[in-house]
Amino acid sequence: MGVVIPLEEGKNKPASVKPLVDLTRGDMDRVNQLILSRAGSDVQMIPEVANHLISSGGKRLRPMLTLASASLFGYQGDGHVKLATSVEFMHTATLLHDDVVDESDLRRGRSTARMIWGNQASVLVGDFLLGQAFRMMVDVGSLEALDVLSTAASVIAEGEVLQLSVAKNMETTEDDYLSVIRAKTAALFAAAAEVGPIIANADKGGRSALRSYGMNLGLAFQLVDDALDYGGKAADLGKNVGDDFREGKITLPVILAYRRGTQDERAFWREAIEKGDSSDDNLEKALGLINKYGALNDTIGRALHYGTIARDALAPLPHTPMKAALLEVIDFSIQRVN
Template sequence: MEEVNQIILSKAGSNVELIPEIAKHLISSGGKRLRPMLTLACAEMFGYQGTGHVVLAASVEFMHTATLLHDDVVDESDMRRGKLAARKLWGNQASVLVGDYLLGQAFKMMVDVGSLEALRILSEASAIIAEGEVLQLGAAKNILTSEEDYLRVIDAKTAALFASAAEVGPVIADQGAEVKAAARAYGRELGLAFQLVDDALDYGGSSADLGKQIGDDFREGKITLPIVLAVARGSDADRVFWKRCLEEGAIEDGDLDAAIERLRKVDAIADTVQRARDYGANALKALEKLPSGPHNDALAEAVAFCISRVS
């Protein structure tokens, strides 16, 4: 992982000062590096000895960082990982362009590795992620988004990169179709679990207070699974409330507390967490098809870590 960080920092460099400045702001602000870890573990578990997996892992993290930069612009977010979002510090313009730069660097790094199959998987993910974000844009401000539509969104915007990050491990280690599919399934299910946990955390999770800033999704009018469930299960009065807050953005003092109360009343947060657990269990099931040993254990721990954030 240290090598991944080294590559990330060196490849975020540029003669154009602003680029490393913004990239480092994000990269060193304590992301969990979950995605590159998947690539490393899924290659090393097959005894892969080269350095290609480290470069692929770094390019996965660059793709993710580019997405964060663009997301913050799209969502008009003020904060990211407890710091001011890059767009608040350097502006939307620089965030869009530095995101583009990191994406270009990510592809250059993948090309350096030279695996056309890994390139196919990750470039496919890149298009799918953007597609998921556009889909979410359409779903935003629509409280009648169905659970199925919401799952399509997170499958694309979050799970696709987790799935691809895991799959390129056995790809670069020259493994067969079955383990590649198992690694991909593991990554996908973990990604879905991860996103649902995030959704639940934004309303405080299942415990009282995690010291995490909550209510970002609410203030941005994002329709996430807790909302989808609450709208489906709630009364007409509930729907009037959700419509005013999320579609019309007319949020008043105390509305976040009222929202959490309405979510809890219909078990929307607890059930979101339960679905995350289910996806986590699916991820563990996929792991059974991959070689046992310390890397498999680490991947199982990643699932436990994900879920533990919320319970």
């Protein structure tokens, strides 16, 4: 089941993250070197577990946002490389912890670290990476940047707990769910984009613009991920289609289909999600109901809304190749469902 979304007028080719990759390539090479260095340890299992996930092919969009936002304001120095590496370590630690909490078997098409080394090692290596992230933040010497990233770490943890509190609860509202993804996903996007202008000594307006851009990009990005789980392909997802359903996750397509359904259809959702009856037949029925009530297209509609806010956040800034690349990332993030 595919989802068709409207592309911005005047664009006749798919959006790409390549312009951002090209513009940040030199700094990302330094980030990658620092990642390998700071993931090292005399305790052999630590680099084994860390490198398993670090080398698994993610786009590293979050650290690129830090590099790009610093460059956007003319930053000179190497603090952005350390902060970008900190951001990536925070993200990797979150993934290690998430896979334990969610009991996930696959991550980006590969067995999760917990399936290879166990839950305890995954949690503890995640803690190690968080520690290394904070060491690098301190090295940079910016209390404001440290405050932004440490606050994000706390908010992400709050989001994890909030997600647990609404897990398998079909009475979860759209507002409840947006609170979860604002904390779990968007907070790190926002912090990654904000620390660049901070260390570049940008004015308050520039800092606010990049924070808004990151926050709304993160919301759009996660909503598209929600849609992809029911409307994507396993090869694109790095996991099986319907894994959110099998794990009993409450995501926006499910919330919308449940709210719009008949009494019998809502009873089906409670049986499938709350009681864990996630058979293949029930997955097919769930996909049918999500399609029947337009829940995928409306989820993408929400993503487009947040993408527009992210675009508007950058509007006052001078037009440069870096700004154009950041704008294209918005379209790329949403067009993944095509």
